[in-house]
Amino acid sequence: MRSLWTLFLSLACPLAAVTAKSSTGDSVLVVLDPSFERSNFSTFFAGLEERGYDLTFRAPKDAQPAVIENDHAQFSHVILFAPETKTYTQDITPQSLVSLLAKDTNLLIAVGPKQTPLTSLASEFSLILPPPGTPLISHFPERDAPATVIPVEIAASPVLSPDLPPVWFSGVPFALGSSPHIVPLLRAPPQSFAVDSESDSGADALFDAAEKGGEGLWAGSSLGLVAGFQTLTGSRATWVGSVELFSDEYFEKEAEPGVKSGNKQFASEVTAWTFKETNTLRIDSVAHHRVNETLPREMYTINDHVEFEAYISQFDAETSTWEPYPDIEDLQIEFTMLDPHIRTALKPVAGEPGKYGVAFRVPDRHGVFKFVIDHKRRGWSYLQSTTVVPVVPPRHDEYPRFLSPAWPYYAGAISTSIGFVVFSALWLAGDSQEAKKKSTKSE
Incomplete structure (x- = not known):
């Protein structure tokens, strides 16, 4: 057989x-x-x-x-x-x-x-x-x-x-x-x-x-x-x-x-x-999600840590098929709103041919952003991709309870409150003793 x-x-x-x-x-x-x-x-x-x-x-x-x-x-x-x-x-x-x-x-x-x-x-x-x-x-x-x-x-x-x-x-x-x-x-x-x-x-x-x-x-x-x-x-x-x-x-x-x-x-x-037998590339798909998650979100929050991935293949004329292409060394991703807020390298992922990925923190700016790939090299197919995602501020219940930079203000507020309680207690205690002294004198 x-x-x-x-x-x-x-x-x-x-x-x-x-x-x-x-x-x-x-x-x-x-x-x-x-x-x-x-x-x-x-x-x-x-x-x-x-x-x-x-x-x-x-x-x-x-x-x-x-x-x-x-x-x-x-x-x-x-x-x-x-x-x-x-x-x-x-x-x-x-x-x-x-x-x-x-x-x-x-x-x-x-x-x-x-x-x-x-x-x-x-x-x-x-x-x-x-x-x-x-x-x-x-x-x-x-x-x-x-x-x-x-x-x-x-x-x-x-x-x-x-x-x-x-x-x-x-x-x-x-x-x-x-x-x-x-x-x-x-x-x-x-x-x-x-x-x-x-x-x-x-x-x-x-x-x-x-x-x-x-x-x-x-x-x-x-x-x-x-x-x-x-x-x-x-x-x-x-x-x-x-x-x-x-x-x-x-x-x-x-x-x-x-x-x-x-x-x-x-x-x-x-x-x-x-006739596009050689040097022919294409982006098969792109994906984005928060770090430690797998599904994309409809919107991201400022300062989220996001992963972006792109899958790229090259046409093989000998087999007439598209094969993963891991040899791009200068691929970049832009996270842009009018102007790029983040531009970073999109590097090949080890052990996964054709996959390129990077993780970054969403800027502290809300609005409509885009993941943009715009790779143009002479003699090679152009790689272009645009994915739109909104970036929003945190909801009211997503803000942290305490901020470490605000501890001086917390300490001031706590000390003021403690001082007010102590003062009030002493003042009230001193008032009752004077009333007792006056009552004893009148007798």
Whole structure:
């Protein structure tokens, strides 16, 4: 019996690995420009299908299948590989793409050197594209490839694996704005530059651009080549300045002699992040109660000792399940009324993976308070939670009978009372003796 069960698991595990999907769904619409052959990206698309995604292809001007129908998104993810298309059908507009993000649909968008509706949409994501016809150029390192085909070293990132081989890139860069929601995934090499010149003339092009006062000149690692954007609702959009980055040619091209480029793995990890396979967290539940109690209260009293707990999990793409996640080291909880009255660390609870907790004393201030978790880190899902609780003063029968700081007043009141009783007793006693003396004299 055990051998049969082992055989079943051995057969089921590979199947589970194949059918692992995104945390939001497995349907993908690929909008592919007719000028691109699907076979040129066969490895990339086959890799998505092997990971369990259901791909549907259409041209930019095709009406079906619709992206949005009856105000509902028809796909979990959309890939736009049409960087030179200037006209789309009515269901693919900058407004509809933004609405897709609001409906928790993720986007992978490739842009090119021509001005299209997608390039104007990029500014809404705090990405600034160079003027049309401005490719990225680099003459270093020396290589047989044209200056516009550049090997790019990958910097450390919470999204990508370390020690990835260089990635081949041929396309346009973009400047990264100041939005905190941008996640840089691939930056331009420090020695590269973009210039509005159709023919690369090396140093002459750079000199001419500098003579224009910097107009048309973009240079250095401040430029982005691939950048992600995560909305407050958790949906993700990734902008890529090159469709060729996903091509079979660049997948098989050697970055160094004997070393294949990292394009294939890079594309896999970028799509895994974009489609919310990786770095996807959620708050399963929160709980609050007084210390030494288990049930939450409808309201708390000032100076109560309260415990707050949060349960956090991460999506595991290999099993398509949510697993407890105990590795957040900088999670915080705020107890706030307009402004935070208490801000403290929400630490992992030993022996209970995925559980974070803290105990604190409610401030000496009554009103409507909130337990607030607002954890935002680049490359990770945002964790946000708000729980409202009233804080009230003690009832008349909840105040302590005696206050230790008031003992001087208690002593004064007691001594005054004792003195009054003694004085009254002495006064009364002295009055009766005088009356007796007068009566004896009169006799």
